[in-house]
Amino acid sequence: VCGSCAMHIDGENKLACTTLVKDLKNGRVRVEALPGAAIDKDLAIDQDDFWRQYRKVMPYLVNDEPAPARERRQSPAEHARIEEATKCILCGACTYSCPSKWADPDYLGPAAMLKAYRFIFDSRDRAGDIRLKILDNKKGIYKCYTIFNCVEACPKDINLTWHFSQIKKKLAAEKY
Numbered sequence: 001v002c003g004s005c006a007m008h009i010d011g012e013n014k015l016a017c018t019t020l021v022k023d024l025k026n027g028r029v030r031v032e033a034l035p036g037a038a039i040d041k042d043l044a045i046d047q048d049d050f051w052r053q054y055r056k057v058m059p060y061l062v063n064d065e066p067a068p069a070r071e072r073r074q075s076p077a078e079h080a081r082i083e084e085a086t087k088c089i090l091c092g093a094c095t096y097s098c099p100s101k102w103a104d105p106d107y108l109g110p111a112a113m114l115k116a117y118r119f120i121f122d123s124r125d126r127a128g129d130i131r132l133k134i135l136d137n138k139k140g141i142y143k144c145y146t147i148f149n150c151v152e153a154c155p156k157d158i159n160l161t162w163h164f165s166q167i168k169k170k171l172a173a174e175k176y
Contacts, residue, residue: 002089002091003015003089003090003091003092003093003155004091005017005091006034006091006092006093006096006155007031007032007033007034007043008031008032008033008034008035008096009024009029009030009031009032010024010025010026010029010030011030012152012153013034013035013093013094013096013097013153014093014153014155015091015093015155016031018155031043033045034092034093034096035096035097035102036095036096036097036098036101036102037049037050037096045096047092049105050092050095050096050109050111053095053107053108053109053112054090054111054112054115056108056112056134057108057112057113057115057116057119057131057134057135058116058119058127058130058131058134059112059115059116059119060119061119061122061124061125062119062125062126062127062130063124063125063126064126065126072124074122074123074124075123078122078123081121081123082117082118082121082122084158084159084163085114085115085117085118085121085158085163086118087156087158088111088114088115088118088156088158089155089156090111091155092111093153093154093155094109094110094111094114094149094150094151094153094154094158094160095109095110095111095112095150096153097149097150097152097153098110098147098149098150099145099147099149100143100144100145100147104139104143106139107139107140107143108134108135108139108140108143110144110150110160110164113135113140113141113144113160113163113164113167114158114160114163116131116134116135116167117163117164117166117167119131120132120167120170121166132167132170132171132174135167135171136171141164141167141168141171142168144161144164146161146164146165148161
């Protein structure tokens with residue numbers, strides 16, 4: 001569940017720790033670094049840009065209200081809305097499979113936008129409007145062309161493009 005072994009294996013972004021050679025289609029296995037990033041050494045990539053973009057969306061709970069005695073509670077329905085997004089392990093497989101990211105290094109990318117979704121729709125968070133402003137531009141949510149590479153690459157089977165559609169709907173509802 002750590003995501004640090006994400007690689008391009010036989011033409012697909014996968015986690016090396018969960019990919020069995022016997023399940024691969026080819027007789028010869030091709031293992032490469034994730035595409036779309038500079039290679040530091042061997043299969044290790046430079047992830048500085050990934051983390052820079054990730055930090056832009058404020059990937060943490062923001063709530064300046066007085067802290068309750070025990071915890072900030074959330075109903076099961078409220079948690080269900082963000083549950084799938086909380087399963088992201090930040091492996092980067094989605095971001096490094098995205099043609100929009102390959103073409104534009106300043107694009108936030110799927111992992112950062114999924115984290116933004118997680119907090120925009122978290123009933124305990126109070127910075128959703130700020131995050132929406134961060135996403136509401138040509139380097140944010142509108143750079144997603146719904147190609148679905150991110151969905152196919154995600155080792156946790158998160159439907160990222162569905163989450164992005166919810167962000168777009170929220171932006172449209174608030175603007176119009």
